[in-house]
Amino acid sequence: MERLSADESWREDCAPRRVLELFATKWTSMVLHTLHARHAGCARTGVLQRSLPGISKKMLTQTLRDMEASGLLTRHVAGTVPPAVEYRLTPLGGRFVEPVEILYAWGRANADALDDLKPRPTSRR
Amino acid sequence: MERLSADESWREDCAPRRVLELFATKWTSMVLHTLHARHAGCARTGVLQRSLPGISKKMLTQTLRDMEASGLLTRHVAGTVPPAVEYRLTPLGGRFVEPVEILYAWGRANADALDDLKPRPTSRR
DNA sequence: CAGCATCCGGAATGATACTG
DNA sequence: CAGTATCATTCCGGATGCTG
Secondary structure (H helix, E strand, C coil): CCCCCCCCCCCCCHHHHHHHHHHHHHHHHHHHHHHHCCCCCEEEHHHHHHCCCCEEHHHHHHHHHHHHHCCCCCEECCCCCCCCCCCCCHHHHHHHHHHHHHHHHHHHCCCEEEHHCCCCCCCCC | CCCCCCCCCCCCCHHHHHHHHHHCCCCCHHHHHHHHHHCCEEEEEEHHHHCCCCCHHHHHHHHHHHHHHCCCEEECCCCCCCEEEEEEHHHHHHHHHHHHEEEEEEEHCCCHHHHHHCCCCCCCC
């Protein structure tokens, strides 16, 4: 074996690895997918929270801020009477939707196989 | 907004979410990708460790065991003089390579954009 | 409504050393 | 070579309460 192709390695700090880090945080990909698939790439905090069963206000805010820092979305503060903040996908965020969608679809397509290995109620993390 | 498509939701315990959990563990996807791209789907422990810069023996073993439990690969113990253990991708594991490859490729394709937001030496996680 | 400040239990990762 | 056993550390993610 050892058919070293082009550069199929995993040096630390390589781009692919930074992509994986985006998935390391529990909600990132779900927020991204929801923002795109259910809200056309733009939504407010409350709406997002309602679209994501189980997420807490804290984690939602934290995730959104991290994603903003990662350049996946932008944050727009509107009026100030009742704070209205909107989050919108950036071009990078928009492109990142694609891989996420693929993962999502793969999950659905392989739901059966995944069910078999389901015996992990108190799953990791 | 609110263009609720087919079933683009994230109910807890849905298949897509269980897929994401596979990425929650740091090394899973890297082991999978390495096993496929560099070792044709079958390799021994030591070889894998040498192919994954930075992984510890402990984490490698743990990751491999988890992946075995998840049905992504099988474990074959050969002789016993010097223990020789081989890990081989299962059909499910083989199918899972596809999405992982896509993420990998996406990272390479968007390396520039990812580099811009790189100012995170002591990155998250 | 949006967000921040804290406190906290537990999980994930890692360094090191030992066994067969 | 493969794996296990400790010990230490990081920090994720949930709960709760407060601010404007």
